[in-house]
Amino acid sequence: MCSGASREEEREVEAGQAVPEKEESSKPSLIHPPPRRRSYVPPEDLQSRLECHVREVFGPSVPEDWQQAPLQENRLKYRLLARLVAELGHAVPNSQLHCMRRAGDVLGFYRTPVKDGTEIGELAATELPPNLKIV
């Protein structure tokens, strides 16, 4: 996760944007998303939170349907994803960054819950027939 964030920072350095760099370096909490992927349950008001973050990040250039807002520009993409990580505690893994092309994709990703724990542990908790014992 950290290397993905720093790669985006390098791209921004090549683009030659000095001012946003300083803004991001002054917020260390956004640079290092949480490393481990624990269980995640999507909150009730996920859509409204996401919409408000999209509007903050994009500013005036949000299209009519905010879910169609393109994330082609790496600066905006990074800002949006970093805010969501800081708020929800669940990060987009590096392997799925290329799938996040619109705000709607990000919404879909954050809607899927993540289970932590073994299947066998869950199975032990359910009702089993009396002749099946786990450990």
Next chain:
Amino acid sequence: MTGRGSPSRFLTAVLHNGVGRYVRQLQRLQLLFSPTAADARGARQFVEEAAQDFARQHPDVVLYVSPHSGPGPAPVLRAEYLNGTVRDELIASKTSEEIMQLATKLANQSGLDIIRIRKPFHTDNPSVQGQWHPLTNKPSILTVQGPRLQPQ
């Protein structure tokens, strides 16, 4: 190669099982596997999908699922029978269906040794009216001995 080089037994059932009631000879099945090893994937799928069905179909067999964490021995299905026989079957790199078939096969076996069976038949009552011998159906005077019978 004769059969004398290897052990053999006669066809038999444990304590005449099946003549009266039938008692399943498999006492318990123990599924020992690792939760992370690659060759135990079939075992894990069996536990998740098919183990409950197997347990319901065979209510007189106890199924113990024992995942051991960390690198351990190969995944094995251990069957223990009422006569004390313990049989280990390797289930490494087997699919869930194959493990189900194997477990069903073990459940239908008795715990007797799997060696050459001398005759494919056995009976405790080989003759109902009496085994024939050369003096059957001959006049019984041929077998009588005694003082009344003297050569005249």
